[in-house]
Amino acid sequence: MVKKEKTVEKEVVDITEHVLVPKHEVLSPEEAEELLRRYGVSRDKLPYIHPSDPMVKRLKAKTGDIIKITRRSETAGEAVYYRVVWGE
């Protein structure tokens, strides 16, 4: 592939540090239940994130887990979003 420069030490690429990737964390079962109760919905009504998603793999989350995403927001400064690990 690419010729390696000896002077530069090769960094390990960590996608969580990329500017486009917001903070992802898995909710504990209690937090998840509380969330579902707060919005009065079942899991399948939340936005999805595929089990094959790179971030899900990193967090080692399982189907049904709810992931809390803290986005940097142009309008609110900071915004929280939730996705449930769901689908194929």
Place this chain on the structure above:
Amino acid sequence: MSSAASVAGIRFGILSPDLIRKMSVAEIISPDTYDEDGLPIPTSVMDPRLGTLEPGQRCKTCGNTYLGCPGHFGRIELPVPVIHVGFAKTIYELLKSTCRSCGRILLPEDECKKYHAELERLRANNLPFKNLIYKIKQKAMNTQVCPHCGEKQLKLELEKPTSFSEMSESGSTKLNPSTVRARLERIPDEDLVLLDINPQTSRPEWMVLTVLPVPPVYVRPSITLESGYRSEDDLTHKLVDILRVTQRLRENIRAGSPSPVIEELSDLLQYHVTTYFNNEAVGVVPAKHRSGRILKTLAQRLKGKEGRFRLNLSGKRVDFSARTVISPDPNIRVNEVGVPLEVAMQLTVAERVTAWNLEKMRMLVRNGSDKYPGAKYIIRPDGKRVRLKFVANLEELATALEPGYVVERHLQDGDIVLFNRQPSLHRMSIMAHYVRVLPYKTLRLNPAVCTPYNADFDGDEMNLHVPQSEEAQTEARELLVVENNIISPRYGAPIIGVIRDFLTSLYLLTRDETKLTKSELAMLLAAIKYKGPIPPPAVKDPEPMWTGKQVFSLLLPKDFNHITKSSFTNTEVVVKNGQLISGVIDKGSVGVEKANSILHRLARDYGPDVARQFLDNVVRLANTFIELKGFSFAVDDLYVPDQIHSDIEQIFKKSENEFSKLLAQYQSGEVEIPPGMTAEQAFEADVLKILSEARDSAGKLIRSRISQNSSAFIMAKTGARGTMLNLDQMIAVVGQQSVRRERVHRGYRRRVLSFFKQDDLSPRARGFVYNSFVSGLDPLEFFFHAVGGRDGLVDTAVRTQQSGYMQRRLINALESLYIDYDGTVRTADEGRIIQFAYGEDGVDPAKSDHGKAVTVSNIVNSVLATTPSGKPATQEYIEQKLQQASQRLNKKILEELRAELGKTNPPREAVDKIVEEVVSKYNASLAEPGDAVGVVTAQSIGEPGTQLTLRTFHFAGVGEQSILKGLPRLIEIVDARRTPTTPIMYIPLTPEYASNLAKARKLAKQIQHTTIGDLISEMLVNYKRGTLEVQLDAKSLEEHGVTKRDIEKALKGVEAEYDEEKRVISVKLDEEGLMDIARVRERISSIKVKGIRRIKKATVFKEKDEYVIRTEGSNLREVMEVPGVDWRRVKTNDIYEIAEVFGIEAARNAIVEEAKAVLEDQGLDVDIRHLLLLADMMTVSGSVKQIGRHGVVKLKSSVLARAAYEISVQTLLEAAARGEVDSLKGNVERILIGREIQVGTGMVTLLMSHEKGE
């Protein structure tokens, strides 16, 4: 809703033969329709038992007249089974995945069990199971031997449209429909479930018809022509065709005809039935009418824009509406509409008679329908309608009137109506106005509302609708009325404002030199119906005079303080305590699309009514003043001293010299070519640059010397009409005419017109117009101008189409989104959450200051202006206050507040007031529950689509990169195309590289994909040595930064040697190679020397104070691995790639960024919240979904919603096979069946059940 039972849902399925027979009231046999007397023959398709079309007759089945009879189905018993075209593919799949002998699915028992369980689980959890079904089908179809009975399966083929044949060793045999049907019958119910077929509603054998339903006559009415001939509907024709064949077939079967005859007739029957269902099926010759017109059969009736769904179900014709030409009237209010008397006498409003309006209603009835104001109908309490037109004694009726009657009276002043101009691109295209009945024949509107309707008066027509119910009228008054729509939800600034002459007038009025005499002042004050004290005159001697600013100030609230910019001089406009202190009033302060203008502040801080009244008065004032003062435009207004014209000539002389120099360089091949361009392109770019520079400096000259009092100048500067560029073109030079953004070059061979020498590249020969519009174009220039004009026209036409379709798709994808009571954005049909807070902060852009919920500095300034100054509050106090507010404000506003408070050091009192004010303003700007935010988003992105440029392979910088921009790129984003047309990467570097150009360049070369082919100067075959000698180009080698080592490395595994001295690669040719040198060449050329796959070009740019690399082509994963690349900031415009590498959340961010970049680049103002919602909708499913039939719309659970959008017929057939149920929750479905939608005011329901009393 209604007290009677309402439709809970619609189940789709296939009619079984039994059901068809049960439904049928008559068996239809006779192919002849009428006897000699012209009476319908019983048992024909016009059988009277199916219903009657004649007004006098009664239906033979139900006894009703044609008004009451619902119509009844008949049936045709088919002598041989016939395959339903729509299901041919389903049948094919079923046959292939089941055993030809035992009918079981071709999967072992244990696997069946496993899949059943899996399917059960997915269905229970509401998970998508399409993929599983697909897997099952694939597996079953690929099984050769039946695991149940051991039967070997034969290869099956579907010959479009409806014939199946089986391939065995002995050859192929055609399966006739009876065989197909027999096989389908054998498939057990449990196995069908695995194949996504609901056996309860849709047994597969029902897909092969044995009996055909005949629709009632109402579905296919016949028309009697003037000549007395009857003309039958296309469906009737088709049914007759079917009957004819049926009859012949039956006779032949009875007579025991040979099977080829029967088979041929069966095929004919199959053809007729096929075309009866779908006359556009693949592989069938469409059935034609005698005249050669192609028949419109069942599928065609549903399909497309002209089909049932879109023409009659999604949109319906309405009563109580009017349409005519519009004209302006600055003397009516902005929220009024002038309705011609004639129209007012046709449109009616139902008004209930009460004790309080009894006398008035009696008067209306007495006047009758021909005298205004009157009434057209009365409805008695028993429900009987009386038409007043034919009542002899109106007086008697009037006296009989009492509370409980309803009078349908003429439209009167003050009634509320909806006013609309197509295309209705955003919600401000339909607004509510109050009626003003006026003489003459046009609908009148205040010019200030032209902008939202996008109306002008060159012949435009508009529509008017009268809401009938109290609920509808109230809703119109409260939500749709003009003053509540002053601020556009697209960009959070006024969209209704002063335009054209009124801006000119206001400028003339408010500039410093304007002084008004007492009588002039009186006229103006009378125009605005001013009541109050007259301000003291600004000048007292020799006679009292007032300034225009004083007059304007009378329109402002007394406590109004604001500072904004004027567009005329770009200086400050200062309003202090309701007095215009300095600056002029023009587009910048009262015009449209200007955030934080005087108008905007009035609408936000004083409410819609004050803003509306202000607008009414401003328009009237401006109108009166300009009438008083007079304003005209003539050639004199374009005067500049003659000196200027000769200066301009000098400029062009100079540019011509430059051109000659450039031409000489080009012809001698000396012109410098930037990478990636041909010499011609480079030359053209340079010519354009020279010419536009010349044009610009000519323009500059004009602008500096034109009189400030020139009408043209005033209009351009105030924003009334025209731009400075128009002035340049009129006075100085018209400039370059272009076709597709290039100089005009098409026409004759090597020249545009025969007046030029061939290959004349001069500006004149390629469409540069040296004259100005005033000096007049010569014939050649005129021609070029026409060419350029035509190109513009074509561009506009294409663009409207494209953006219109994009808008339709956006609307369809987002239509069901609304804000729920808890602030989340959900879909109306399934209740799925799309966003947890609308736009992430819950703020409605239509209640914002250009996207910001509150402008903290405004509040601080106004509070400080009103509170007495005192000891500044302590830091701790401020912090404590902020802490309290932090629960109720979002982070961003909190920070802004903190910064403002820190800057101004207000006293305690003021701090309290400020914080309180900020919180209350913030709460006031939150979007309300029920708001249909999806539609607003779709409109906000779709509406400006027409303003986007089309066909822009834009060259950024000096022709380094070509990037797709404008409308095509926006469509590409919402389309979620797999790869962008122009993939681009943006690669920032680590500090070491970012600061060092040489290092950055080196890195770029390392990234850029280079093959040997890129380096070759020539290739020769040396037959003596049996080698292919590849000569490499020194320049290319250096350009690509290729070293000897690179080449040697690349040549590993190839029998070749590299001679660095001569830069020659000698490739050994074996016998095979000698025979096919072309192939060897190809192979050698494609050997990769260095770089990253797909990165076609990498160029270093200086950005701010660092060097970055931009590339053509994208390969995120590999680029990130390159040392020296700052991978934390690397970006690509390939959204799928981002989704793959970083996940769905990053992809969502990328969609927002890309869409934002397109709109910003085009200078369009769209609130970020709309883009956020779009991106969230596109990514809810966990993967990037297209806005359109394959993406977001396909995810909809409702059959009807999908059918109403695109591909109606196929959607319905699939739904039938799967036995889907439409629960009619979404907006589209509800509109189709005529129910209220559950969004906005329709969302309100009772939470408490009255039955259980809970």
